[in-house]
Amino acid sequence: KNILCVVGTRPEAIKMAPVILELRKQPWANVRVLATAQHRQMLDQVLSFFDIQPDIDLNIMRPNQALTELTARLLLELDTVLKAEKPDVVLVQGDTTTVMTVALACFYHRIPIGHVEAGLRTWDMQNPFPEEANRVIAGKLARWHFAPTEGSRQNLLKDGIADSDIIVTGNTVVDALLATAQRDLDLGITLPADKRMVLVTSHRRENFGAPFRNICRALQTLAQNNPDVEFLYPVHPNPNVKDVAYEYLAHIPNVTLCEPLDYAPFVAAMKRAYLILTDSGGVQEEAPALGKPVLVLREETERPEAVEEGVVKLVGSDYDRIVAEAQRLLDDEAAYKAMARGVSPYGDGHAAERIARLLQEQLL
Ligand code: UDP
Structure with a gap:
């Protein structure tokens, strides 16, 4: 056939x-x-x-x-x-x-x-x-x-x-992820070994403009308030994303901005991450399978299963909400562990x- x-x-x-x-x-x-x-x-x-x-x-x-x-x-x-x-x-x-x-x-x-x-x-x-x-x-x-x-x-x-x-x-995203995660992966970027890492991706069109500025401001605040945490953000080339991300974040020492990562290094980054902030659909599906908590930078999601399971949380693009929720997961170990259970509804x-x-x- x-x-x-x-x-x-x-x-x-x-x-x-x-x-x-x-x-x-x-x-x-x-x-x-x-x-x-x-x-x-x-x-x-x-x-x-x-x-x-x-x-x-x-x-x-x-x-x-x-x-x-x-x-x-x-x-x-x-x-x-x-x-x-x-x-x-x-x-x-x-x-x-x-x-x-x-x-x-x-x-x-x-x-x-x-x-x-x-x-x-x-x-x-x-x-x-x-x-x-x-x-x-x-x-x-x-x-x-x-x-x-x-x-x-x-x-x-x-x-x-x-x-x-x-x-x-x-x-099938979980098929691809599990097959890839067991390979020998190289992130290709050197990060301080002793620091926790927050991985960020955000380039969804519905966030372009004011919501994306709020997201970048929140990341700026989080990075400045947590110098012991490293932030890694592979930035999409679209100028609506790139120009704003670099304006708010390029000068902060514990923020690494880079080109979009190839798939294998990106899986390595998810494995290395302590926490993931994203507006991506695929990443919402992948991170729970790796036991990584996700804060979703959107007001709604067509992937409610992990939210209902409590391993993914919708935080939208509100500055205060993003800062508060991310800070809680960085400070409160019990809250973190409750979200890092490795449950994969997908x-x-x-x-x-x-x-x-x-x-x-x-x-x-
Ligand atoms: N991804 C990647 N490199 C990156 C960011 C994401 O390979 O720098 C992968 C990620 O593992 C996921 C997919 O790309 O499987 C998500 O793509 P995107 O966020 O562009 O689209 P969406 O999932 O929202 O449709």
Whole structure:
């Protein structure tokens, strides 16, 4: 069977890699990889780390690309690809423009879609950011829904998807993480060995502007009040992020700002961290599996499971709240231990195997 696996951005590649590697082991599967390269450099480093060469590369990224233009160009390119490849199934992952557009193109070509990480919802379509619409549209068009958790299965049922088309697999991000974390990893940055480290990532669009300034001010205060703690922040190249982060944090001696880390050094950084502050979806899923408490720099999350479990806490972008919550975890050992329990609601590292098994049952 011809299976076309599509990746567009860094998180898609991290979460699709275990599926590609698992399917490659299957004698019945002819796996082809399509990179739309909605993001370029950050995608490439992940693919090369997992030893995956795209068979087709659309190299679609343009400077300052608008979503309408990206969607239109991608839809046309996909027409050609799908006609040539004639896949029996196409696998997409997550909630990007790539996912939504591939789902639509496959619908026109009557090719079944398998949606990896299906059923995440904020139920807020008025939010101007495209992720919710992307995953809802992909969900409506998909044939098989690989839900990471029971909660995401419930979301899909609420959205009218038939129970028989949903399978709870766990999130493939945990497959990738556990396989990577046991390798010999090098962070590539020297930090004082005796100091605790707080790892920060923040580049979500909904935080651009005033919220991101609050976040950076809070980090500045935390770093100044805790000279015995080292802060490591790999900064996204977007000027909305980079310019502000450097303005507030570059001059503080116990803050290290760096380029986005490649995946393996980033896993090393998560392992080395005492505490993680992030607005990333993937990091919210990875950190609990490593037993690291996370403060989420957002007002809402489509990943409520770890919050309900008490190992991740939503703190939004309010200056006082971020400072108070982070300081508490640095000072109060009992509060810290309660969050550092190593509970992983997003999977056991075998999600890709479940996806491969389901496809085998359905396709053969
Ligand atoms: N990540 C990375 N280098 C970094 C920051 C994050 O490799 O400097 C990885 C991280 O392990 C996670 C993914 O990138 O799996 C998260 O990507 P991002 O935050 O951009 O997207 P989101 O998860 O919010 O979709």
